[in-house]
Every structure is written in structure tokens, then in C-alpha cells.
Amino acid sequence: MQGLGAAAALGAPLPALARLADGSGAAQKAAGGAAAKAGGVSKYVDVFVGTGGHGHLYPGASLPFGMVQLSPDTNDTGWDACSGYHQADGSIMGFSHTHLSGTGASDMLDVLVMPAQGEVLLQPGDRGLPNVNYHSRFDGAAGPGPQLTEHSKAHPGHGYRSRFTAEHARPGYYSVHLTDHNILAELTTTLRAGLHRYTFHNAGSGHLLVDFAHGYHFDSKNPLKVSDVELRLIGNDTLVGGRRAYEWAPGRYIYFALKASRPFSQVTLYSEDVAAPSGTSELKGVHLKAALHIDDIAKEPLFVKVGISAVDIDGALRNLDTEIPGWDFDQVRQTAAETWERELSRIRVESSSERTLRVFYSSLYHTMLAPTLFSDVDGRYRGMDLGIHQLPQGQNNYSTYSLWDTYRALHPLFTLYQADRVPDLVNGLVRMATESPEGPPVWPLQGVETGCMIGYHSAVVLAEAQAKGFTGIDFAHAWPIYRKRAMDDDYRGLTYYRKLGYIPSDKEGEAASKTLEYSYDDWAVSHMADAAGEKELAEALRHRSRNYRNVFDTKMNFIRPRGENGDWLEPFDPRGMGHSDQWRDFTESNSWQATFLNQHDLYAYMGLFGSPDVFERKLDELFTTSPKLPADAPPDIAGMVGQYAHGNEPSHHVAYLYAYTGAHYKTQARVRMLMDTMYPPDPDGLAGNEDCGQMSAWYVISALGLYAVDPVSTNYVFGSPVLDHAEIALPGDRKLVIRTFNNGANRPYIKSITWNGTPWTKSWISHAELAAGGVLEFHMSETPNVEFGSKLEDRPPAFGKAASDVIAL
Incomplete structure (x- = not known):
């Protein structure tokens, strides 16, 4: 036997295979923890397999059979953008919460979040045009990325990098260095909610752009058609919304609830890329976006959690509050890793290769x-x-x-x-x-x-x-x-x-x-x-x-x-x-x-x-x-x-x-x-x-x-x-x-x-x-x-x- 750690050896007892209602039970976490910490079988998973060529796969964070697939979008149109991601692209539009796995037709890419500093840029534009649109390169050329290096040292054998030195992922976790804003973005998930951790390396204020007009559309000449779109601010740290999207699955519903770990210093809602009057806390229309501003952004990491639902906004809030009640990113990531280790360990194998x-x-x-x-x-x-x-x-x-x-x-x-x-x-x-x-x-x-x-x-x-x-x-x-x-x-x-x-x-x-x-x-x-x-x-x-x-x-x-x-x-x-x-x-x-x-x-x-x-x-x-x-x-x-x-x-x-x-x-x-x-x-x-x-x-x-x-x-x-x-x-x-x-x-x-x-x-x-x-x-x-x-x-x-x-x- 080569490669498998002792905790994943075939002679080791298998964890109980309880039916999973929400994947968060303490006994389940205990059962999978030892194998996950020892490396287990998850270390052999390369989430970047199939993200090039015509595999149409995404590298982002998800749980087995989960509702949320929190992953970077490098493009939102065309056949090889069916999952929102392709290794041939050199820039990221942001991180959306729903993706299809390897399909030949597409939809989804709901609730795009993009961290940035400086002027609020509202246009996604073409790939690879920094300072013109809100895409960011992730080739690692302009940023030191020390956190990625130290993280890899701290977790040997966990996950694989793409051809970009700034990108790293394993089951239930994804990170990338956004070159143009010098931001480290990290993603993990529960079944129905995603958790983001953004580390801004440049001082000053920053913002999150929430593009709720974003989504997959096969025809690049015609943007995604949506209806019944609404955005609403709750307090000074929560944004909720809903819409119907008309692409491959015409007329499907999606709702979301987004909470930030720090209060917004200012919020601007946009309709048709025109700013609503100051103080507007609710907006309805078709082409809606929001800029969520936060002061002193480099002081500490910013956490963002997003729950989704196809039922209503209350469902998205309930999913969010139930599955991620706090802000412990590392705990959510660890639970995701344990969940994957448990599910992957349903089949334990040996090979000399x-x-x-x-x-x-x-x-x-x-x-x-x-x-x-x-x-x-x-x-x-x-x-x-x-x-x-x-x-x-x-x-x-x-x-x-x-x-x-x-x-x-x-x-x-x-x-x-x-x-x-x-x-x-x-x-x-x-x-x-x-x-x-x-x-x-x-x-x-x-x-x-x-x-x-x-x-x-x-x-x-x-x-x-x-x-x-x-x-x-x-x-x-x-x-x-x-x-x-x-x-x-x-x-x-x-x-x-x-x-x-x-x-x-x-x-x-x-x-x-x-x-x-x-x-x-x-x-x-x-x-x-x-x-x-x-x-x-x-x-x-x-x-x-x-x-x-x-x-x-x-x-x-x-x-x-x-x-x-x-x-x-x-x-x-x-x-x-x-x-x-x-x-x-x-x-x-x-x-x-x-x-x-x-x-x-x-x-x-x-x-x-x-x-x-x-x-x-x-x-x-x-x-x-x-x-x-x-x-x-x-x-x-x-x-x-x-x-x-x-x-x-x-x-x-x-x-x-x-x-x-x-x-x-x-x-x-x-x-x-x-x-x-x-x-x-x-x-x-x-x-x-x-x-x-x-x-x-x-x-x-x-x-x-x-x-x-x-x-x-x-x-x-x-x-x-x-x-x-x-x-x-x-x-x-x-x-x-x-x-x-x-x-x-x-x-x-x-x-x-x-x-x-x-x-x-x-x-x-x-x-x-x-x-x-x-x-x-x-x-x-x-x-x-x-x-x-x-x-x-x-x-x-x-x-x-x-x-x-x-x-x-």
C-alpha cells in the first residue's frame, strides 16, 4: 500500500453511514475528523481536473450533493463557460453561489460577489481588462501571496493548485489571490450557505459589489433575462434579494441573504447601473446591483456569508442562520473537509500508483x-x-x-x-x-x-x-x-x-x-x-x-x-x-x-x-x-x-x-x-x-x-x-x-x-x-x-x- 495515511488504511473502521439531513451533526463531525486531519483520502482529490478542455467543471467549494456551489466565475457566456469557469481564462469576475457540474448546456451563477477597492466599477466587461471592469487578474504577477505559501506549508498534501500560482483548492475550500486589488479570497460552504473570507492587503476603504444581474447566458449578444428582481437592505450588515431567471431553466426562482461580519459604512443600490438616491434601502427592477462599502478594510479579514433558497427570502435567511450562526471560517472549512472525507471514505482503495x-x-x-x-x-x-x-x-x-x-x-x-x-x-x-x-x-x-x-x-x-x-x-x-x-x-x-x-x-x-x-x-x-x-x-x-x-x-x-x-x-x-x-x-x-x-x-x-x-x-x-x-x-x-x-x-x-x-x-x-x-x-x-x-x-x-x-x-x-x-x-x-x-x-x-x-x-x-x-x-x-x-x-x-x-x- 502506497500513499494512504494510517487513518485511511483499509483495516481502519469505517464511520457510520447515517442518512444526512443537514450534514452538521456532532457525531458525524467526530467520525470524520481523525481521517480528515491525517490527510485521509481527500488529499488525492484534484478539484481542477476537468476545469480545462471541454470538461465544464468548476473548482470552487461545495459539500456532497449541496445546494451551494461557491466558485469563481471567469466568464458567463459561451459553451466553455457552462460552469462559469475555465482554466484558459486569466481573470475572475467574482464569486457566485450556484454552478452546474460539467453540463453541455447551462444556467445558474447566481448572486455574484466581488471584493474591490477604489472606484466602484459596475461593468463586467471583457476578460483581462483591469481598471476598466470589475474583473481581476489572478496570475499572481502583482501580489506577494505570502498567505498562500504559508497556508500550503501548514497543510501539506492538502489540495492542488491550478496553473496559476495564486489559486489553491481542495474539497470544500477554494482560495485565490486577486492580483488587481491585492486581495486574498477564501471560500467554504455548508449545504445551503457559503462563507467568504477576504483579506485586503492594501489600506483604505473597500467594497463588495453584488451583481444581481449576473448569470449565465449562452448568447453573448443578449444578457441574461430576469424578472421580479428585488434588493433590500436590513440593518447595516445584511442585504437580501430575489429574482426569476430565464435561461436554460426558464422562470426559475432564486433568493439570497447576505450578511457581513462588519457594518456597512455606506450602501449604494443601482438600477440599470444608475445609483439610486442616497438612503435608498429597497429597490425593485430588472438590472440591479449593490455596492457595500466598508471602512478601514485592511484592519482584519472581512467575512461574508450568503444563504440561498428557491422558496423565499425568509428561507434564505433561515438557511443562513441555521447553518452558519457565527463567523468561524476555519470551523466551517474543517467541517466541510470532514464531510468530504467521510463521503469519499465510503470507498477506500489501495493502488501502487x-x-x-x-x-x-x-x-x-x-x-x-x-x-x-x-x-x-x-x-x-x-x-x-x-x-x-x-x-x-x-x-x-x-x-x-x-x-x-x-x-x-x-x-x-x-x-x-x-x-x-x-x-x-x-x-x-x-x-x-x-x-x-x-x-x-x-x-x-x-x-x-x-x-x-x-x-x-x-x-x-x-x-x-x-x-x-x-x-x-x-x-x-x-x-x-x-x-x-x-x-x-x-x-x-x-x-x-x-x-x-x-x-x-x-x-x-x-x-x-x-x-x-x-x-x-x-x-x-x-x-x-x-x-x-x-x-x-x-x-x-x-x-x-x-x-x-x-x-x-x-x-x-x-x-x-x-x-x-x-x-x-x-x-x-x-x-x-x-x-x-x-x-x-x-x-x-x-x-x-x-x-x-x-x-x-x-x-x-x-x-x-x-x-x-x-x-x-x-x-x-x-x-x-x-x-x-x-x-x-x-x-x-x-x-x-x-x-x-x-x-x-x-x-x-x-x-x-x-x-x-x-x-x-x-x-x-x-x-x-x-x-x-x-x-x-x-x-x-x-x-x-x-x-x-x-x-x-x-x-x-x-x-x-x-x-x-x-x-x-x-x-x-x-x-x-x-x-x-x-x-x-x-x-x-x-x-x-x-x-x-x-x-x-x-x-x-x-x-x-x-x-x-x-x-x-x-x-x-x-x-x-x-x-x-x-x-x-x-x-x-x-x-x-x-x-x-x-x-x-x-x-x-x-x-x-x-x-x-x-x-x-
Whole structure:
């Protein structure tokens, strides 16, 4: 064992895994404290991974699944500003309290606070223009930054710096030296509130600019549209406000309460960048800002705490006062560190490679940045009907579900290492489905349905939790809504799908992909129908889940766009996006990738190719065909290995499909190659957008040697584990231990497996077996064992059937 401190050793007792209502219990703090102080596993987390390239991640402070993401904004417009931050930028606009984690579309960046001295500058302007706008450089060129140096000496091994010497961060904490004003900014958080500490190194007065017009807007020519904006001063140290924002989630609500540790000497409110009359304490309008002035600013650090809420200003104040009653920055930071250490320690691993530890724990960290808490300390939350609702005692509500992405690996991973949180996460989806006028959630954000992406894959997350036996979830309440979506709703081509058995590409955009994804949703909803006792409907949905057949051309062995009259549409290029310039036939993919999207009915699908051998050769061809893409390909199709695209989710299960052909050794080789090449621990360390944890979840679960090709089946296909040893804490004080022997960079192949000491010849294992706890051991080799998993009885089941019941060799 290398790198892990004694307190994080695998033999050390794991802390109790209580369900977290507010993350502030004394027992919880005591449980995590020793490991956090000793360095623990948190020291391997590099929060700057994915903040460059197109990862769209932010480096700021948050708690696991927290409502607040307090982070610097370097830009507020454009694709690579989706998280508000990019390592290629050299200046900071300020620090806002809500951010999205690795999305391909964006919103948020609420309640921007920027400390400054001198003239109040109201314009954000362009990046890198000091003394013209309120951006500040953070390249370290003009400031001594001694506090950063001393802080790093005092906390060895904690956190990583970006390429800028002035920037430093670790889980739950971020600091930066703002060069143009010589200010050290430090940030930490609780679940619903952020705490700032600003150290001004130049004497004189200073101010905080609160830009409440700031927020993400994709079109740089059109600023963020907002309405119902208000700012109000309470006493001489508190500013509150609220607004509705209209971007990706149009019309969402956000309220805040800001308190300073020292009284304001003067406050100026601005509307449309025009100062309100002196003494104005309340302002309503559209484009509002505030300058909060403080005298003798260098006398001592200035603390600022900000609570947020989607309910109302009173909720923001209550969240703030409950979670940060005082001004002890170091205590809040320490509690955040302990919380992260506890959550990261749910999976304790060993590896002879520190690089592997960095990638693993940085990835595990990113799996806990979404979904995000979306209920106040008193249990109130804003529903998808935009009304205010009250939670039952002890429950939490969540938002930020990137379901098209995360149903594939993130939610299956949660059922293993965040099992205690699954009921809250899934009940959140049930509430959304019952409250939303639009039906089952697709991509819900802050009480608003963005409608982003295709399918309605919340059905998959519900069906998986139900099939895995999770209790405390209101499946009965959800069932009529999902039944209606599957059988009656006129939703994005579903009427064609039910009538023709496919969606015609001359009538509906992205029709080929929609047909495939509705087929998988049918598979998920069929399980829900079975559980509801509607056996005939379940059988009909299972039959309909084979509608993928209707867009598969057996002469070419490709998924293809088809017209309403039944004809295959021309021209057809399997690397292309569509048959015409009018719209795309595929969603963030092409025919090569869509041809392997089938997750649930692999053996029947192989029959369309002619045999498993033909399907296997087609898989080989996917990985070896030229990676060339047409000029109109979306940037999401990235991380190319041949026509396989690891940077986007439709490919994520594909390397595991060899298990179904009996050539599991090819899965082992491909998966190991992808883990080795697609996840460098660098700012540009992700092949594509992080997508709210999916990209990282693929690595985490693959590093453990597992993957849920069909999450609803409740089975995991084996891959090629990279870790020497892992322990996953399970409910009821159980644990799952995964060990590898003779592992190494040149040993990706499985020689043999044992489960609880008994030889295991199957290339898959069930969730029920793993969740009961036990010891899974992989014996690795330089050369493939082509016999492992090759027999029909050892291949993963599909469509609820064993391979031996479907295939005759």
C-alpha cells in the first residue's frame, strides 16, 4: 500500500453511514475528523481536473450533493463557460453561489460577489481588462501571496493548485489571490450557505459589489433575462434579494441573504447601473446591483456569508442562520473537509500508483456534485408546478438530474455506495413527476423542466431502484404517470412510435436515436408495470421494447433513418449526422455509435446481424474504423477510438458488449485502455463534458471492475479492475471487498475470479449478491484467458433470459 495515511488504511473502521439531513451533526463531525486531519483520502482529490478542455467543471467549494456551489466565475457566456469557469481564462469576475457540474448546456451563477477597492466599477466587461471592469487578474504577477505559501506549508498534501500560482483548492475550500486589488479570497460552504473570507492587503476603504444581474447566458449578444428582481437592505450588515431567471431553466426562482461580519459604512443600490438616491434601502427592477462599502478594510479579514433558497427570502435567511450562526471560517472549512472525507471514505482503495489514486478519488468527488439539494432547512421546497411544498419529516428534495447521461453509470453506482441516499434521490423524481404539468422529469433544474435531451430516463432510475428492492420510495404514486407517458402522451414522436413501431426521420428530428431510447424506456416501464400487477401491459411493453428492430437495416447492419412510408432515407453515411441538412437523425451520435446503443436485448439483436460472431466483428470494426467525423458533428462526440466516442454517453456501455459474444477478454482490454487513456489527472482530463458525474462514474465503477450495461436488469458485467484493493461500505455495517492479484499496467486480463472464496466463471454478477457484502477477487494476467466467460451459461443474461436459452451454437 502506497500513499494512504494510517487513518485511511483499509483495516481502519469505517464511520457510520447515517442518512444526512443537514450534514452538521456532532457525531458525524467526530467520525470524520481523525481521517480528515491525517490527510485521509481527500488529499488525492484534484478539484481542477476537468476545469480545462471541454470538461465544464468548476473548482470552487461545495459539500456532497449541496445546494451551494461557491466558485469563481471567469466568464458567463459561451459553451466553455457552462460552469462559469475555465482554466484558459486569466481573470475572475467574482464569486457566485450556484454552478452546474460539467453540463453541455447551462444556467445558474447566481448572486455574484466581488471584493474591490477604489472606484466602484459596475461593468463586467471583457476578460483581462483591469481598471476598466470589475474583473481581476489572478496570475499572481502583482501580489506577494505570502498567505498562500504559508497556508500550503501548514497543510501539506492538502489540495492542488491550478496553473496559476495564486489559486489553491481542495474539497470544500477554494482560495485565490486577486492580483488587481491585492486581495486574498477564501471560500467554504455548508449545504445551503457559503462563507467568504477576504483579506485586503492594501489600506483604505473597500467594497463588495453584488451583481444581481449576473448569470449565465449562452448568447453573448443578449444578457441574461430576469424578472421580479428585488434588493433590500436590513440593518447595516445584511442585504437580501430575489429574482426569476430565464435561461436554460426558464422562470426559475432564486433568493439570497447576505450578511457581513462588519457594518456597512455606506450602501449604494443601482438600477440599470444608475445609483439610486442616497438612503435608498429597497429597490425593485430588472438590472440591479449593490455596492457595500466598508471602512478601514485592511484592519482584519472581512467575512461574508450568503444563504440561498428557491422558496423565499425568509428561507434564505433561515438557511443562513441555521447553518452558519457565527463567523468561524476555519470551523466551517474543517467541517466541510470532514464531510468530504467521510463521503469519499465510503470507498477506500489501495493502488501502487498514486496517479490511479488521484484519478479515482477526483472522479469519486465529482460523482457527488449532482444531484443537488433543493429544499430548505425547514423542509420547504419549490416544486415543478412552481408552488411551495412541505417535505415529510426527515426527507430531502433534490434537483439537477442529468438523466440522459446519469442513468447509465452514476445512478447504478449510487445503488452501491450511496444506498442510504437512493430513496431521497428517487422520491425526488417521483415528486417531480406528480407535480410537473409536463409529466415525468427529463432534465429538471431548480423546479423547472429544461426538456433537454431525448427519452424520459427517469423511468430507468425508478425501475432500477424498484428492481433492486429499495424501500421507502412511492412507486405506486409514480406508476400512473409513467404509464400515461408510455401509452398515451403525444410527446416528442411517441405517437409515431406507437403507431409505426419507429419514429420517421422525415417527420421528427433525431428520430433514429429517439426510437432506440424509447425502446429502452419501454423496457424500464415494463418492469414498473410488472411490479404494479399489470402483467398484460408489462408483456406488451416488453414486446414494444424491441422496436429498435424497425430502424435496423439487416442488409447493411446499421441503425438507419427511415421515412414515414417505410423506406430507408438517403443519402446514408454511418459517420454522418443525418440524411438532410434540415435536422439530425441521431442525438449527439452517428449511426456507428447508435448501432450499439441496445442495452437490454443483446441476444435477439445479435440475431439481426446474423450471429454473435458477426456482431463481435462489427464491434471490432467500431473501434478500428477511421475516427473521422463530418464537419457538422456536435463537439460532444469526442474521445474517439475509431468511431467509438468515450466523450459522450451513448458509447459508455459499448466496450462491455463483448461479454455477450463470449469474447470477454476483449472487454477487458478495451476497458483498461479507456481507463488508461481517457482520464489523465489534469485540467484537460476528460474526453468530453463531465455531465453531472456520469463521465467520472464510468471511471469509478469501471476501476472497481464492474459496469451496469442494463441497469434495470440489476446485473453488472465485469471489466478490468485497476485497483489493488477496494472496500465499499454498505448499509447494515456490511462491506464489499474487491481484491486484485498480479495486477499491473500490462496485466489487463482476467485469469480467474473467486466470489467469497468460490471459483466464479461467469462474466457478470448480480446486484443482490454484491449488496449483501462479500469478497470478490480478480486474478489478472498479461495474456487473455479466452475461455473466461465464453460458455453460454457464463455470459450475462439479456431481456431477462440466459444466453443459453436464446442462442444455439
